[in-house]
Amino acid sequence: MSEAWLEELRWNADALIAVIVQDHCSAEVLMLAWMNREALSRTVELGEAVYWSRSRQRLWHKGEQSGHIQKVREIRTDCDRDTLLLRVEQIGGIACHTGRRSCFSTRHEQARWNTVEPVLRDPQDIYSS
């Protein structure tokens, strides 16, 4: 947890860093999440994405309930070292809790937000099984 490479990142006032998650194959942006030092450390150890859930205030091993785990292929940081880019293999092909492939399914069109991507699997089905 006190590893040098962790301290070379710029953690925000809440000791978190923003994480852009991208499909390593299609390059589609799947979601934006947050990590604390422990989440990033566990992600590296496990080879699977572990985030800090700001709403639940706990570590969140992505896919722990849905099975939609993210296998980590690459971790990058940016020139300011205050953001991460995670390239992942999205197991099950669904990153979003709405049952869509990506969380970015809503497009700005003529001063409105229109959801343009299909639900691939019913969330009730995802989270009850």
Added chain:
Amino acid sequence: MSEAWLEELRWNADALIAVIVQDHCSAEVLMLAWMNREALSRTVELGEAVYWSRSRQRLWHKGEQSGHIQKVREIRTDCDRDTLLLRVEQIGGIACHTGRRSCFSTRHEQARWNTVEPVLRDPQDIYSS
């Protein structure tokens, strides 16, 4: 500025929203930036990315100094409506102030951060011309 679609987004405590910027053609993730309502409103009006610079505390028309403007092809939001995804045409092919194509040029490799992408143009050349 009081347009309904702007208020359908979830602005953070600083009245900002995170913006993932992606090359619309290559799908490469170029940078993470921030917008306030005015920046987003101007981005839509202008068709070019305008951010809120947290370091300079002012609106920042990306490329105003470097010429590396971002023409907006699509704006999306996510399922929580607290993040934007901007798909852009990156004029000059350089998004990063270091003269690299993307800000995400540094890779995690065996507990170290290694910068793996080339400088395409000397920053001194970019910002003095």
